[in-house]
Amino acid sequence: MDCIVKTYRHESLLGFFKGMSFPLVSIAVVNSVLFGVYSNVLLALTAMSHQERRTQLPSYTHVFIAGCTGGVIQTFFLAPFDLIKVRLQNQTEPRVQPGGPQPRYRGPVHCAATIFREEGPRGLFRGAWALMLRDTPTLGLYFVTYEGFCHQNTPHGQNPSSATVLVAGGFAGIASWVAATPLDVIKSRMQMDGLRRREYQGVLDCVVSSFRQEGLRVFFRGLTINSARGFPVNAVTFLSYEYLLHSWG
Numbered sequence: 053m054d055c056i057v058k059t060y061r062h063e064s065l066l067g068f069f070k071g072m073s074f075p076l077v078s079i080a081v082v083n084s085v086l087f088g089v090y091s092n093v094l095l096a097l098t099a100m101s102h103q104e105r106r107t108q109l110p111s112y113t114h115v116f117i118a119g120c121t122g123g124v125i126q127t128f129f130l131a132p133f134d135l136i137k138v139r140l141q142n143q144t145e146p147r148v149q150p151g152g153p154q155p156r157y158r159g160p161v162h163c164a165a166t167i168f169r170e171e172g173p174r175g176l177f178r179g180a181w182a183l184m185l186r187d188t189p190t191l192g193l194y195f196v197t198y199e200g201f202c203h204q205n206t207p208h209g210q211n212p213s214s215a216t217v218l219v220a221g222g223f224a225g226i227a228s229w230v231a232a233t234p235l236d237v238i239k240s241r242m243q244m245d246g247l248r249r250r251e252y253q254g255v256l257d258c259v260v261s262s263f264r265q266e267g268l269r270v271f272f273r274g275l276t277i278n279s280a281r282g283f284p285v286n287a288v289t290f291l292s293y294e295y296l297l298h299s300w301g
């Protein structure tokens with residue numbers, strides 16, 4: 053609540069939409085890579101089409117492996133977009149006044165160009181290891197939760213109803229965000245590191261010094277908001293996924 057009130061006071065309603073344009077563009081690419089890799093790896097592992105998998109649930113190990121593979125591949129696409137989002141969101145200066153001082157990053161493209169100029173091409177992948185560590189197991193868990201919930205709540209041989217898909221997707225989102233939040237904190241710190249001076253030697257150093265300075269609680273920062281956001285976002289994501297598979301498959 054304190055964060056909401058302060059963001060509104062300092063930056064008005066627009067403060068809540070900071071860094072939104074890039075994720076909006078990137079989410080289509082990132083999700084199609086994730087769901088495409090997941091479906092194809094599962095197809096390769098089980099030799100069953102999506103429709104066949106409805107009658108016979110593949111093993112949770114296969115679902116987990118396919119989700120983890122999606123997480124690894126997704127990182128290469130997500131890392132630069134996510135970095136730019138985090139940098140823009142953490143820029144807390146009030147809106148630019150004509151003639152006033154310019155913020156460090158003037159928008160997503162300017163942000164990408166500045167990082168490239170100041171930190172080199174590798175700079176665009178800052179925090180990518182932490183992102184991969186965050187997303188690999190959590191995307192395995194994400195798909196296991198989704199498939200498991202659908203399987204438990206759908207009569208044998210039938211397709212899950214829209215309501216089941218929505219709830220399963222929502223729970224998958226929450227489960228994955230609960231598991232991902234500790235590494236999400238670390239990832240964001242790594243992405244912000246090096247802006248003025250380098251504070252962390254690497255992921256492990258960031259984990260240790262964050263823990264030393266702020267205790268165990270630091271790893272649960274943002275847990276409530278991540279979970280509250282995770283339910284509707286992933287409910288809609290899975291509903292779209294199922295809908296597209298049915299209409300095109």
Ligand SMILES: CN(C)C(=N)NCCC[C@H](N)C(=O)O
Nearest residue numbers: 187190194228229232282285
């Ligand atoms: C790091 N975590 C929790 C995940 N990658 N979870 C899967 C859901 C991702 C989805 N695009 C979202 O933004 O909620």
